[in-house]
Amino acid sequence: MFDLKEVKKLVRLLEQSQISEIEISDKDRKIRLTKSTQGDAQSGQTIITAPPAPPPVDTLAPAAPKAVGANIKLVKSPMVGSYYTAPSPDSEPYVQVGDHVRKGQVLCIIEAMKLMNELECEFDGRIVDMHVENAQPVEFDHLLFTIETA
């Protein structure tokens, strides 16, 4: 949606101009303002349309990181799937908050369509936060770990 300030600015622009209609659209929003030709009090008609909503999909919005600094790295999911903290329900988790991890160390498994993806850490550091619970669905680019590097 457009915010009210943006709309008001456009209405003013239309009122002060010689043109009778403005239409602006981008990827997911569209606005068309038409100046009334009846000379009534209402100087313009505002129509805001949005593209049809996509079919509802069960998704989880990525959680916001607690802090992002120069030495904070965010590890995100490379694909849609289910997130697993351990190779099997009876196994110990690969990592826990507070653990020091090395480059190449497995952090978790993302499973999608029976493709198992052992996600390896790309740097040395310490796990500051784990953002997803075991066996939960994740989207592409979903935030999984916050890691503090040395």
Added chain:
Amino acid sequence: MAKVTFGKTIIRLGTVTSTQDILKESFHQGVAEGAIAIADGQTLGKGRQGRTWDSAAGKGLWLSTLIEPSGPEALWTWVPLWAGIIVRDSILQFIPDKQISRVLLLKWPNDLYIEDRKLGGILAEKVQHKSGRSAVIVGIGLNLKQQRDDFPPHLRNRAASLTERTHVEIQPEQILENLIEQAEQNVHLLKPIDTKAIEKAWMTSAWGLGEQFQVISGDKVYEGRFIGLGPHGEMCLEDSAGKVIHLASSDGISKVTSQ
């Protein structure tokens, strides 16, 4: 695109823990795409989340092969579905009875079913070499010669073998030959991933399409009508409110039969 030769390297094994683990080790030693590790039997054949796949010595086709898809890795999730199609097409010629071949179906994402019994399973693992080379190791388990009593009791009503259904004894080597041919003919669909072509081929054998399903995924149970595949190969269920649910993994899929 360079031709990929499957089976140029074949690692033949007796009874091992898992062909997946052996091929993974070979990958880290630099084995080429198309390499195959095939075993007489496996003691720890891999299933999801630490489960094992019953792989009795001499009773089936137990193998793993190395594939290097190209394009965005986020779409490599289609590789297991591609593998399901390849296995299906490798065994079709051994099922001359059309009554049986038309019930040879793919249960999402890639289990091979004859009617409502499992004939084969596929598990894929993404692997990364320290050089940065990424690949997928596809593990295939196909029941060939088992009779009903050969399966563990808990699988007897859920598993099937080709011999049991066709009454013809088929050797693992015969299937292997077809599998190599099918993989070579169709590997271009992975370079890069041709989602539309894989989806189209998969949908021709979709088990339970249009039927009502209950799916356990994580700690939730979803129910809806199976309407097709999502952009990453997900199972799409339409619930009673018309909402479409995309599922990327499952801990149990069952058809809901009306009373």
